[in-house]
Amino acid sequence: MSVSVVDPVDAAALIEWSAAIRRSCVEDRVGAWWPSDESVLAQFADPPSGRRRWALVYHADDGSVAGAADVAVSDGDPAEVTVGVLPEHRRRGRGTALWEAARELLAEHSPAVVQSETWSAPGVAFAERIGLSIANSEFRMLRDSASAAPDAPAVSGVDVVAWTGAVPDGLLGDWVRLNASMRDDVPLGELTRRATVIDPDWVRAHEKRMSDQGWILVRAMARAGSRGVGYTVIFVARDGDEIIVQDDTFVEGAYRGRGIARLLKAENLRQLRSVPAAAAARWVQTSTAVDNSAMLSLNRAIGFEVADISYALEGPLAIS
Known part of the structure; x- marks a missing residue:
């Protein structure tokens, strides 16, 4: 052995x-x-x-x-x-x-620290035995991919631009700014945040890596006038897969509470109908922090249901 x-x-x-x-x-x-x-x-x-x-x-x-x-x-x-x-x-x-x-x-x-993830009580017990402790918990949620895209009321003064693939050059500056804000704002509980520098080169390198790994990026941005104020991303396996992954959804603080997140998610779910590889999917999966009540409420309202809970754990590399 x-x-x-x-x-x-x-x-x-x-x-x-x-x-x-x-x-x-x-x-x-x-x-x-x-x-x-x-x-x-x-x-x-x-x-x-x-x-x-x-x-x-x-x-x-x-x-x-x-x-x-x-x-x-x-x-x-x-x-x-x-x-x-x-x-x-x-x-x-x-x-x-x-x-x-x-x-x-x-x-x-x-x-300085080690992070891990598990989806079971025995997994948590094992992690705690080796010196880690729960730092954040998320609901993994599923939506039937065959369900019709949800409705979303228009938001005055806001329009949504949707596309697949690389971020258009004209939207790249807003995309960088919004992604950087998302990294600073996403609920992580007690987890140590990662020091990711988001700039245009990072975005283009990330897009290439995702394409090399077989992903189609399905994206949408909300704009108030000429300013990007929110975005959402879905990953679709290029060769088809049972699972479509709903990744980040973010709206700037000053624009929250107006229905922009729902507008973004609804538009991107509609956009999936034009992505042939999405036809192979059975589920759309997303994850939401258990204490993010606003996003949990939105996800439930557009057809996501809780499948299980993931636990992010953290602790020192060396145990004294």
Whole structure:
């Protein structure tokens, strides 16, 4: 029995690793998205600048994969560790062995804290045993992708521009500003925020990475006159997938309470009808902080229902 690091250029081994961690984290959860093999291979082939990532596998006596861990760290940010053990191999120390191997890899990078995510009470209990504690909780919500797009009343003085793919050059400045505000404003509970610098180069590099990973970006921006005041993003797998991912939705503080977020989401859900790859989907998935009452209310009003809860945990790398 041993823990080893997958060679990042070994496509077959990375796919086997991804399948193991997917099964351990997604099994028995309805409509739970997980990265495709194409996405995983692209992520390891072209990581963001300053980011290190390792795929760990735990092999049982017969050579089969019994568990896996995803370990990553970026300059100046908390490390990220996700540990998954296949159901038939649990409660035998596999998770602890993977965690200890992750700690050894991260030690030389000296991150101040480690963050992890789980979707189960046993997962929380394991994380607490290794020194982490719950820092934020989110509802994972699902909407039937076959449902008609919701209605949204017009908002006086506000129009919505929608598109797929790269941000048009004329909207790039507003997109950068709104994304930077979103990073500072999104509810994260007690989680340490990441120090992401949002600028035009970051946006274009992000768009390229997402395209390389097989995603179609479906987006909309709300504008009051010539100023962008809100945006929303949906990710659709280019080759078709059961899950469509509703990602960020953000409205500037001065424009909240006027129905702009609903207008944005409704327009982007309508736009999905013109994306052929979206036809393969069964669900639209989104996540909302459990204490974000305004967004929870909006999501329920447009047809999302709670599927489960994810727990973000944080703690020190070294346990004294």
